[in-house]
Amino acid sequence: MSKKAVIFGATSLIAEHTARLLAAEGWELVLVGRNRQALQAVASNLRLMGCAPVHELLGDAADMSALPQLVDSAHQLLGRFDLALIAWGSFYPNPDARQIQEMERINHTAATALAELLGEALAQQRGGTLAVLSSVAGDVLRPANFFYGSTKAALDADLRKLRLKLAPRGVRVLTIKPGRVETPMTAFAPRSFLTATPAATAAGIRRALQGRRDVVYVPGWLRAAFFVLRLLPKWLVSRLRF
């Protein structure tokens, strides 16, 4: 029987490339996104490439009251989840108050609320993996992305809590921490040789799903890099340019 996954924020490039890897292995997928045209484009490409069914589900992360309904619909389509992936994010480099609020809502509040719902659904079927795209930005708050980093730090904390809560019920909560990836979300920011491609990041996520770690850095060397960054004194961190 084919494995089944639901992907929230499925039109993001990292999610799309992850979906391609899963589809190539024969997974059945429900893709959730808010832009009908973009969602169709992602789904029809996956249908051409793979043989397992790919479902589209229209839904907006910003509408918190609609989340339970979305999870229900996805569950009805698939019957069970082997994997639930939350892959949405919002990033403003120098945000105003409204943009801070939007980042907080999308990166943290809505993601946590959805993670709670999905975690419960997985616990009820006694197993499965809940994977959430966070960021290394939450590890060390740096001037380049203070506000984005703090929303991701809050998300990380909520996921730690959820992990403790769900571990006894057989659910694995996986926090995925990419560095900078070449996507529309970071289009305003300079790229360097350290900028990863969505395809490479998706491959890292796919490997992480098979592994046993709770918190995975993609690429893996970021774990060591941020371990060192955390040890830096704050006068130095506050001068970091990246």
Added chain:
Amino acid sequence: MPAPPLRQTELVRPWNGWPAVPQKTLRVWRSADPLPEPLTGETFLPFGLGRSLSDVCLNPDGILLRTPAMDRFLAFDETRGSIRCEAGVTLRQLLEFLTPRGWFLPTTPGTSQVTVGGAIANDVHGKDHHCNGSFGCHVTRLELLRSDGRRIECSPDAQSELFRATIGGLGLTGLITWAEFRLKRMPSPFLDVESVRFDSLEDWRRVAQEDSAWEYTVAWLDGTRAPFPGIHIRGNFAASAPTGYRMRRDAAVTVPCYAPGWLLRPSFISAFNRLKLLGQPAMVKKNRQDFQSFFYPLDRIGNWNRLYGRRGYLQYQFVASHERALGLLRRVLETAIASRQPAYLVVLKTLGPSTSAGLLSFPMPGLTAAIDFPNLGKPTLDLFSRFDEMVRTAKGRLYPAKDPRMSAAMFRDGYPAWREFSRHVDPAFSSGFWRRAAGNTP
């Protein structure tokens, strides 16, 4: 409102490594997205994987449009053998999709690391040109995104003028967002290959006369010594063979850094060429190869262009009629030897009678030779200028995708349709090549 995209400046080189240009880039993420807003006087040029060997893929002082996420398949007709995909899809991606389903590219260049958009914009050809023509011969439809915001669907029947300008149009007629093209049945992932040694260019002509039964042919020759011996390689897809072939990864080994200048010395190359010929003592060798080894041997080595060192290399590729081409090639190689800059790699290929619709398409009936030289700067450029005179006398022409220094006169002589073509160039699109070859004249 999302933050405005950054016009980041990166140093961009074509595959041959020269010229290196600090280049502003912008991304167009989706084929449904509009083009970015140009600043006053800014021009655009689409950039795929940068595999051309010239400034046709550069736009100094302008903007490169990169489309890393325009990589989706849109439709696949398995019965008629036709596919529609976004322009950023690579030939490698297509092969991974098509070959397990028994289909193959209608024709293919010597690397799979190019995009569909790039293959169309340079109207690339391959080992089967004498049978199947160039890539542009198989394109049935495409969509152009113009700087005035229009999306124009072009085909041989609709908007045919713009279609003809876009095939081989060097990315100047607008951004190709998607394309549809015919495919070729692939009976097996393996080819039956025959390699025939030849002792001289005349001998090659004799060998090549028996090519009619072979779909894919190409000749490699030792350009470091007259009378230019070499190996003629020809293959056909095997009628049937065991299936279940899994494609190997590209770039299994990667050249980690630029090789030092002394590594590729002429004496090394000469010795290498001799060894290669000694490696095939028999006059005729037959074997069976998978399609990756046959078509894309260099894709296995990542960044192989770094072997030429930081200054890179230059390729001189011309086409001339059957009657004149061999004489021309001999003069070119002898001139190179006489000026102590022997050719490192020479590839010879027969081009067939079927020409594509493209106004600036390179292939014409005759022979084409692609000759690689390490870039020594002025001495190499001077040598190429001497070649230019020979090519003009022989009524041949040069390949824009391979030539970062072609003069305006060479270009206009070789491509008399350039004036008609220039009427279809998008006013907001330009390239380094275009400004040099045709730009500042009415």
